[in-house]
Amino acid sequence: MKRALKRLMPGLLLGWFIEINSVFGQLPVADSISYYRTQLKAHYKIGVSAHRGASSAALDSAAPYSAAPENTLATFRLALQMQVDYIEVDVRTTKDGSLVILHDGTLNRTTNGTGPVSDQTLADLKKLSAAKGMSDAFxxxxxxxxxxxxxxxxDWNARHSAKTNLYVDCKDVAPEPLVAVLTRYGLLADAVFYGSxxxxxxxxxxAAGAKLMPALKRADQMAAKIASLHPYAFDVSWPALTEALVRQIHQQNIKVFSDLLDELDTPAAYEKASRMGVDVIQTDQALQMYKTLAAKPTH
Known part of the structure; x- marks a missing residue:
């Protein structure tokens, strides 16, 4: 019974978020996402980045279910319905120079193909399903x-006053085509870029004005990275984060992003990040984060 319910859960969650007859359907429960977002903004100046889209959702903190396949249009639609501030995407380059969205360097884990992405043409990739291990609905x-x-x-941003921006993980992509695509769609100025x-x-x-976000794993790396990159933000390793470090980074007019993933993707971590003054949390559990921080101020 539990196994059958788990197989059905992605479709149930997807139906909860998106109306059947509209690509950008309104949420059916008036006090759900909109309510939590309003409460969050009333208490905190903190944003949320949906890691590889809305690839997970949680009915409660102990029961996460995969809502839609990561890095697919289905999961990005869900993330937009959640009114997130950023959608994180992993950009790679195909054999024929097309830019595609896939986390891994190979197709094996998330598709029904095998081998390196860079050995395939775009036409080859479009023959594959990107929903390995997921419900047949995807x-x-x-x-x-x-x-x-x-x-x-x-299209979403043209219809909504609160914009969602791109968090671009530059996995395997040259800067020129990347900048060209984002410029074409008017998304370059507000995107943030992570990579080596x-x-x-x-x-x-x-793109001299691109919002760069290098990793910061230790506080003593900060000065050199500021001098060479003039970053918009730092993606600060969770173990390195302290309230003092956040304050020090903010004094340089630089924002602080941090990943709260896997075992760190918990209400206690969201509350700690908000107390420290982190600007953006990257999470697989946007709903859980909303509910946690909308419930009560933590400072």
Whole structure:
């Protein structure tokens, strides 16, 4: 019985979020996402980034279920319905130079294909399902192109006053085509870019105003990274985060993002991050974060 319920849960969750007859349907419960977002903004200046889209949802803190396949248009639609501040995407390049969204360097884990993404053409990839291990309801989901995701986001932002921006993880992509696609859809200025320092420097040479977000694993790395990259934000490792470090980064007019994933994706961690003054939390559990921080101020 439990196994059958788990197989059904993704479809039930998807139906809860999105009306059948509308790509961007209104949420059926008036005091759900909109209520939690309003409460969150009333108490905190903190944003949420949906890690690889809305790939997980939680009915309660002990029972996470996969809502839609990661890094697909289905999960990005869900993330938009959740009114997140950022959608995190992993950008890779195909054999024929197309930019696609996939976390892993190989197809094995999330698709019914095998081998490196870089060995495949876009036409090859579009023959695959990007919903390996998921409900049959998602078997038609494909690996999306960056352009398809940008179109989805641009259409959403044109219809809503509260914008959702891109958090771009530069996995395997040259800066020129990346900048060209985001510019075409009007998303470059508000996107944040994560990657190695070398990749971010290359990006800065093409788009001087790009919002760079290097990793910061230790406080003593900060000065050198500021001097070389002039970052918009730091993606600060959770073990390195302290209230003093957040304050020090903010004194440089730099924002603080931090990943709260896997075992860190908990109400206690959300509350701690908010007390420390973190600007954006990246999570797989946006609903759980909303409910936690909307319930009561933590400072």
């Amino acid at each position: 078997k038609s989901e494909q690996i999306p192109t960056l352009a398809e995701v940008c179109q989805l986001l641009a 320092d070398e990749k971010l420097l290359a990006l800065k040479s093409v």
